[in-house]
Amino acid sequence: MQYHFSEFTEGLKSSAVREILKLTQGKSIISFAGGLPAEEHFPIEAMREAFNRVFDQGKGSLQYGLTEGYTPLREQLCQRMAKKGIKADLPNILLTTGSQQAIDLLVKVYLTRGDVVLVENPTYLSVIQVFQAYGIKAVPVDGDDDGMNMDDLRSKIETHKPKMVYVTPTFSNPGGRVWSAERRKAIVEICQKANLLILEDDPYGELQYNDEEAYPPIMSFDTHPEGSCVVYTSTFSKIAAPALRTGWVIGDSRVIREMTKAKQAADLHSSTLDQQGLYQLLKHFDLDAHISVIRREYHKRMLLLDSLLHQYKVPGMSWNAPKGGMFLWVELPEGVDAEELLKLAVKEGVAFVPGSAFYAGEPKRNTLRMNFTHSNEAEMRLGMERFSRSLEAYLQTV
């Protein structure tokens, strides 16, 4: 039998992060690569209690559900989002298998092969992968520490006639960047005028280390999801637990309706057992207190990685110290190729993600992303020692 795959597979590349994850499984490699939350902080006993409450509800809890997702959880999420300035009603919200599925569904219903999407530079690598598979052209827009450059955005809209802009404005992956309020407001105004859809991906927004500043979602700068140029997605993966793969997406009811139909064709619905479990968790467990604990812990770990980077710094190396999220973005000396460095690093027993994977256009090959939420202090110290050895070895060869 000879298999003849579709044109979809031609653009389909496996994610670099997940391939590295596979390589490191079962080995004694310290990984700064994945985007894994700290397991020690998963609220497992609260989760057990939540699921037992679901089972107490009776056998109906195991039946098929609506494609839209478990209604009481959707209602709860509307209330939660209201605190962030997003006034969604039930027809504006769909539950998904993680926010990754929200991205996939929106691409399906809104973009056609050959369409252009504007993205940050660098941007979330899995979204580049989705666009490639669907034959969508991702065009990077310049940016700085305050977010996307609005002049370049206007100019790229003019030149490329895009159908969508994809952004992660709060503690971005990989950059750890957070957009200023001015830029948030500006992108809504620009896209409203240009009749251009914004996909706001917000998996890390809750992981802000301190409350000194507020970073309201871009969607909150529009009056209501109904008629909004913004579609917003987030997930329980980073604030509760990833294994349940429960995310949500908020948008105009017509957009949500098309996404719901696409979801029905894709998988009928996501696990409603998990959705019911999360509903019970939100009802009987102080998730916000839990999130505060994670925030403090991640802040501590970020500061540790930052200090270790200072300790092992080589000339020409720089990085950011993010205000939230799970990643630190490192620029290595000019001329260093982080993909080559990774090969040496894995031999030393440490992994990270080369920055090149996060560029839709020409990559800066001397960049890399480090996750600091999954390793404990001892692992981070040992991992950075190994990283430093591999970097020195690399620098001696060039």
Place this chain on the structure above:
Amino acid sequence: MQYHFSEFTEGLKSSAVREILKLTQGKSIISFAGGLPAEEHFPIEAMREAFNRVFDQGKGSLQYGLTEGYTPLREQLCQRMAKKGIKADLPNILLTTGSQQAIDLLVKVYLTRGDVVLVENPTYLSVIQVFQAYGIKAVPVDGDDDGMNMDDLRSKIETHKPKMVYVTPTFSNPGGRVWSAERRKAIVEICQKANLLILEDDPYGELQYNDEEAYPPIMSFDTHPEGSCVVYTSTFSKIAAPALRTGWVIGDSRVIREMTKAKQAADLHSSTLDQQGLYQLLKHFDLDAHISVIRREYHKRMLLLDSLLHQYKVPGMSWNAPKGGMFLWVELPEGVDAEELLKLAVKEGVAFVPGSAFYAGEPKRNTLRMNFTHSNEAEMRLGMERFSRSLEAYLQTV
């Protein structure tokens, strides 16, 4: 904001069954429409125990998992499939969000807009919906009580140059039909020669009412998934519980690899909490004994619906008495339009699915599908009384 949806949405219709399900929610309508299993038989206490065992494993059970799914469950499923004559190894199996996702992923990686797929006549309505959305042309092949007509299959292969054949050979939805061993063998031979992929959808195979005959999967007529012209999919939805949305797909490792990459882009992975729960369920609960109970119960309900149909039979009406599965297929007198009949039926307080939804080509409008697994005896009696009243009212108007 004006939204401009993709070409995907143009072919995207909401499923008739699910639209009816929505209409009937919260109302006192007796539904023969959905494909819902009997809730009374969900093994909820065994499921509670299984999930508690997962939580006992510690916090790691809440972490991200592999796209392929929870490895121990994949191993268990390989062993289970071996009993059905399918010798799959780990690289041949992928866990999905129900078998619906297996269908969606295979369509993505194997078919390109404009391709042709051959289907049974009638066939599973959701698959028609998926094909339409992706711009795939579904061409019906004639059949009889023994399955697809092999002469018509050969002729349609010749004429339409299809890339795939989609079949549900064991207790099909909607027909309740089961293919003979000869036809199973024949389709594999024909498709091997024609280099044509078969998607064997087998959600109901375990729901055989008695063990007099064996219906081995079509895939078992091929030597091994590696190099096979068959891709096989099934689900826990009908034998354990649908809320967990856990299905699996077996095929050549290259096909599974492409599907895994497509799944990674679509949702990273399905709920591994649910997959771990099902692993513990299989390990500590006698699922086969449980399936025997369901089989007996469904047989009893099928016989009841059959006897009620005899009681309310009108001239020109006929139906099958299936050997397994969840559906009974009714042909009404010539000239009756089941969609029109449904409107009267819903007023009377009973629902079913008009047969027209299950035809990829010209529909037989005087057909309908009845589910007998979700209603209890009293509901079935009352429902059929209402059905009969609406049928009589309909017949008086024409």
